[in-house]
Amino acid sequence: MSVPPVAHILVVDDDPDLRETIQWCLEDEGLTVETAADGPQAIERATQSRPALILLDMGLPILSGEEAADQIRAAYGGDPPPLSSSPPPAAPPKKPNAAAP
Secondary structure, three states, X not given: OOOOOXXXXXXXXXXXXXXXXXXXXXXXXXXXXXXXXXXXXXXXXXXXXXXXXXXXXXXXXXOOHHHHHHHHHHHHOOOOOOEEEEOOOOOOOXXXXXXXO
């Protein structure tokens, strides 16, 4: 009986604590995990290792998650991996202008 291949997942997040926590959780489930901290790293690692799934933070520095996703899809051609993303951080609420009439 052959052993099924272990899924390879790329976790992309600029928050090192969150990135590491996700990595540990997935590895505890027996998955192979690679990480990246920004958009350019995500593109490089995704095109080199061809993961089965990419968990992508949309609020990345240097290159946004949306731009990274577009470039990864383009690099993969017609067969990109599934991309799961988190929304970018919400803008803080604006304070009312006290001087306004």
